[in-house]
Amino acid sequence: EVQLVESGGGLGQPGGSLRLSCAASGFSFSNYEMNWVRQAPGKGLEWVSYISFTGSTKYYADSVKGRFAISRDNAKNSLYLEMNSLRAEDTAVYYCTRRVVVPSTGNAFDVWGQGTMVTVSS
């Protein structure tokens, strides 16, 4: 079964750090680009970060640029999000998601984890 399982969420202090992990199974992890997407309480979905197959290319939303770092370990079938300088507005459910590319058609996030809740509060 194709699966993504996030972990590492919890309570973080303003200005503090948290590290999220995402364990992939049931597919060849190194063949897929990966992303993090979040949903703050009562808000919509917000794309957070992207990483390429080998990790050589990374993108970030302006709201997290310079504070968050995405990485992956293909040998461990794992995706990570290092979150630093946390702010109250980072409070959200964080989803790990796989990006699929269909030639001549497009690309989309076809597999999602259940999410992990991050709460930033003193």
Add this chain to the structure above:
Amino acid sequence: DVQMTQSPSSLSASVGDRVTITCRASEYIRTSLNWYQLQPGKAPKLLIYGASRLQTGVPSRFSGSGSGTDFTLTIRSLQPEDFATYYCQQSFSTPPFTFGQGTKVEI
């Protein structure tokens, strides 16, 4: 960055109704438009990709159309399990892969 505007932000409907949600991009995105369903406590679910391609396993009552800047998600004959929030997302070129603000479909 491409901005996505969905309408309406919410709607009330009944089982069996036909429901239409629209999404407009701030610039040309070809057919690089996806639709997702989000239900409380569940992982988001991909419904439509490439503006009109039905994801495997998604019921055929869901359909998508449009190209360029204007897109539509249609649910033909709404079912109880379809009450959820729906998001469009553009996937044209490089990130950010912007989402619309969502449309909540309620009874």
